[in-house]
Amino acid sequence: MRNVKHKRPKRPYKDGKRLSEKYKDNVLSGTHTFLYFKKGLVYLLFAIPVVTQLYPLLWLMLYSLKTNEEILGGRFFSFPKVFQWHNYSEAYRSGSYLKYLSNSVLVTGVTMIFVILLSSMVAYAISRFRWRYGNLVMTIFLMGMMIPMQATLLPLMIIFKNMHILNTHLSLILPYVAFSTPIAVFILSGFMKSIPHEIEESAFIDGASVYRIFRAIILPVSVPPVMTVCILTFINIWNEYILAATFISSEKLKTLPFGVYTFVSQYSVNYGNIGAFLVMGALPVILIYFFLSNQITKGMVAGAVKG
Secondary structure (H helix, E strand, O other): OOOOOOOOOOOOHHHHHHHHHHHHHHHHHHHHHHHHHHHHHHHHHHHHHHHHHHHHHHHHHHHHOOOHHHHHOOOOOOOOOOOOOHHHHHHHHHOOHHHHHHHHHHHHHHHHHHHHHHHHHHHHHHHHOOOOOHHHHHHHHHHHOOOOHHHHHHHHHHHHHHHOOOOOOHHHHHHHHHHHHHHHHHHHHHHHOOOOHHHHHHHHHOOOOHHHHHHHHHHHHOHHHHHHHHHHHHHHHHOOOHHHHHHOOOHHHOOHHHHHHHHEOOOOEOHHHHHHHHHHHHHHHHHHHHHHHHHHHHHHHOOOOOO
8 A cells, every 4th residue: 555645735825925015014024113112212312411411501601692681581492573783792801801811811821832742752662661669659649530629729829829919810720730631641541551562662662762653753753642532631621710719819810701790799799791791701611612522432442441
């Protein structure tokens, strides 16, 4: 007898094709729905910090274009009935904007130059040389990051008075440099440790000195973290008020934050002009951060990966 194989009847091709297509459509629709939900959730999470960061700037802009009556009326979220653009011209003229701006530029620029020079040399010595007290010096600089600036006001005032530099720009530049250098050393040393030693060895073989290697090789390679240090130092010093209010009393030496008091008198306060002056004072910081913000990210992660 022949072995007869009973074949299982095949399902009709058309019905099977229809079922498989429906299954695929359901899976794809569910996947698309999940992806849309995930993307929307990510956008929402990113929108929250964007709104919280941009809203104060937009509110300050509206504040600077209002009259005193609109500001004191309690409607903080309303648009002005008529945009008071003359607040900016009055703030520029009556607030001595150029005088305060020049003082801030001088103090900030000199501080940035000294911070870059000192921190880059210290970071180079700590990260590239092997010496007994390298880790100790780095620990001391890290401890300097934990000292609050307000705790040094009285000792610094006594020291500057004995040195006869109180009420000068030098009384601001010295503490600004001292408090900005530790974080700069921390950022630069982290990057310089990732630079291959073969570059220095080949330069030594060619007869280059330590100073030339630092000037011609290390500093050009370290441009991203140097830019990061510049931006962070600028942002921290530009609007600093406590030290400036403690050590500076001369009107011709005061920095930009003091211009606000020009519009405050014994019997009246011009709030619109104050808002306009604050916008003009914050504008340099906003522009620098807007155009150079990517340098902060590059500089912070430049030394994170070796190789």
